[in-house]
Amino acid sequence: MHTSELAARAESQAAQIVDIAKAGTTGQSDTLHGGFAPYINWQKFSAAPELVLQTIQQLPPSLQQLYVHLLKHAGPLPFHEEMIESWQHADAAAAEIMAALPIWYEAGLLAVFRKAWGERLYVVPVDVYVKVLQYVLDSAATESAEELHIDFFADSEPGLGVINDLFRLLVFTANEGLPVTAKGTLHKRTVQRLESQLQMTNESLGVCRISYAFAEAVSPKLAISIDLAMRLGLIRKDTQSFSIQRDELYAWLQQPIQKWNEAVWLLVGQHYTVANAETKHLFYALRAAGRQGQWVRSESVVQQLQESGWLDEEQSQLETMKAWLHALHSFGWCELRTASDSSIWYKWLISSEDDVDEQTEDGRGFFVQPDFEIIAPPDCPLFIRWQLEQIAEHTSSSGMHMYRLTKDSFQAAIDAGRTRKQQQDFLEQYALAGIPENIIDAWERWNEQYGRAWFSEVVLLRCEDEAAALLIQQECEQGRLKGKVSKIGSTAFVVDRAQVEQIRAVMEQIGLPLLKNWRNDDDVECGSADSNGADDESLETGATASDRSAKNFQNISTMNGIVYSPSSLQYYEMDMAYRRDESWLSSYIGLPLMWTKEVRTYHASTMKEIVETAIQLKLALQIKENGKLLRVVPIRLYGQVDMDYALEAHINEDSRLVRKSLMPSQWEGVRLLVPEWL
Known part of the structure; x- marks a missing residue:
């Protein structure tokens, strides 16, 4: 989850706790603005992403290294405490990670959820994770296509992508409706018409491995478009149809396309990527390594992740990354080129948030041609295109968005409640070179022929x-x-x-x-004012909820769609009362001081007891062997006799993290390494 989503959920959950407290129950409220550190830090990170690295760099070096170790194994996926032991190695004992969790939580570098039966789930905010990943990739050497003089021979320009497909789905639903069959799927004819308007390719989306009901009737590109619209709150499904949620839609239409891309990118990462850390690393690394306007060699990204320990050295990793590049190309987020040496290069296209206002201002309008064509540039704001859809016929969206003013489109706009003057006012406001006189004359003729009389209910x-x-x-x-x-x-x-x-x-x-009841001319009851009042109240309540939703774009992860998501965090509440577990610390408080103070020799039985304690408490050991001090993380003992047993442990040997069997009887000293931040 993004830090903005976490902050929004924390605020919502705290408000519910306050309501319970006011009702006189025993609920206890945390005052978010009064010192709930994670919430405050999530808000800061969301507003100023550069603070993420500053916060991490303020931690002690040992905690920084442990945090990166955690990210390598968990990524932005939720994890529980039992998983931490499997992530141990010589530089990271499970007890050290467990002891660091509350510190990272307070710093906003971690969020905590609680399942119904009390088990905790931890997760690193996705934007925090990406920021660290970006830092790792930025610090590694990069290859420049210009410097290497690569001769590109295969060029693949991006399509209009996922945002355009989403927009076409919304237009279709608003204009023609999206009814479903008795079984709950779309009609075959509707599917055919919709899919002909979508530009993403089903083949490129195979890497998403999505599952959804009625997969035999609905293609992946249509399923993803519908799912995204539902998760953004733009459409809702009931027993009879998918319907537009107008308040949310109009609020989103006011947002620049960059905001749409950001929201969809988060949803793709959360719901359409396989739930394992390696796949997450590959997916997010493409954007973290991508530099707008520069070509990046995909093979070098995989190599950097492998060399920095984020990925294993497997050939399948490169194939997965290439598959994701084709998917992101289909989404319209990157260009692809294949070099003469068969290497794949990509150029990231999503602009940074700093460019949003400038880009939006540049595209605020379109051109009206004397031949009744309207040409809208690719970056034309969606709220302008939405209004164009109401008064003109969409003809194509290949690069430019092309529309045509016709008599039929004029009459359809009149039927929808747009007068001739309103249509003209709209075009005059956004036509960058004005409206040709022959079009105004045509409107006058059409207006004389249609729309001067009407029925009114x-x-x-x-x-x-x-x-x-x-x-x-x-x-x-x-x-x-x-x-x-x-x-x-x-x-x-x-x-x-x-x-x-x-x-x-x-x-x-x-x-x-x-009278309370309505009557017709035959004095027969045809409906009650109560039922109409209930409808009005329902509409009013829905509008209020929509207003809240439209103002809070951070809640997209809690929306459900038609695609079965591998993410389950939306079903759990945040653990607002999470603190360091003092009962967990009691085992460390009772340790003999001499065991933790310095490296020293012990009787064989005491030595074994210390090793067993380290295994039980998941602590690291510092040992002295052949005059050298070594750090080891014990795994298990084998052998029965006190003087004749071996220890399997993680150890750093010649800068390599290995598992090795050690003989405690050969040690010249030992001590328990209790985390200094306990």
Whole structure:
């Protein structure tokens, strides 16, 4: 999870705790703004990513090394305490990592969740992880295509990618609806029409290894588009259809494309990558090593990860990275080229956040041609393109986004409630070179032919007698019903449906309360005001929830989609009360001081007891052998006699981390290495 998501979830969960406390239960609240260090640091990291490395560098060197060791094994995946023992080596005893967890948590370098039965899950925020990975790759030597004079012979330009496919899905859903069958899948004809508009390729998405219901009917590229729309809160599925969530959609449409790419990139990393650390390293390293506008050799990225100990030296790692490059190319995030030596080079295309405002300003508009074509540049903001979709026909999106103004599109816009003036005002606002006169003339002709008369849905307000009608008439002329009610007969009035509840309240105030139930001309009940009021209340509640969601883009990881996600963190609550476990420390407090103070010799039985204690408490040992001080992390003892047993241990031998059998009987001294930060 991203630090912004963690901060948002912590704030939401704390608010719930406060509500419980106010209700008089025994809930205890942490005051986030009053000193909850992880929350404060997550907010800082989200606003200023450069603070991540500063925070890590402020830790003692030993804790910095341990943290990198943790990242190599866990990546941004959740882990539990039992997994830590399997990550031990000579420079990292499990007890040292366990003792460091609360320190990293307080610093905002770790988040803690709790399962229903109390087991804790730990996770490194993804942006913190990426920042460290980027530092590792930046510090390694890089290869420049320009310096090496590489002769590229195969060039693969990126498509419009995932954001364009997502946009086309939303337009289709808004304009035509997205109904589902009784089984819950999409209609075959709808699938065919939708997939013809999507530009991602199913072959390139194979590395995602996604699973979802009705996979035989829906292709991976369509499944991913629908899943992303759901996880971003843009569409929702019910028993009959997928429907647009307009408040969230309009809020997202105001965001620059860079924000969309950032959100989708996080979702791809969380939900479409295999849940193992090696795959995560490969996926995130492509962006961490990528430099906008520069070509990077993919083989060198894998080599750097292997040399720095983040990956094993396996040929399959390179094949996986190449597969992900083709997927990211399909997403529209990089260009690919193959050199004459068959090496794969890529150029990262997603701009940094510093470039967002400049890029958005440059693309705020389009060009209207005299032949009724509209040309929108690739970086045209989505909220402008969305409005273009309402008044013009989309013809293509190959590089430029092409639209055409037609009589049919004009009439469709009129039917949707956009007047000729509104359409013209919109084009005048965003047409970078103005609107040709022949188009304005065509609009005038089309307007004369269509849209000058229409049906309007209203409600009929009837009175039992003329005295009641007179009361309403007086209120229409000089009171609170002025302009809201129109008389069409001696005892009948026309009311805008949207004004019904407001008028009902006024009628109460003037002493003429309306019947609770609605009636038709045959005095048959056709519906109750209660049910309509419930609908209004439901819509109002939904709009309020949508407003909250639209203002809080950080909550995307808690949304569910149609793709089965390998991530389960959205189902668990954060452990807001996590602190260092004092009961866990009691075992260390009782250790004899001489065992931890200095390296010294002991009787064979005591020596064995010290080794067994180190194994039990997962501590490292410092031993003296052949006059040299060595650090070892014991694994197990074998052999029964006190003077004739061996120890299997992790040891750093000639800068290589190895497992080796040692003979304690040959040691000249030993001591327990208790972490200094305990």
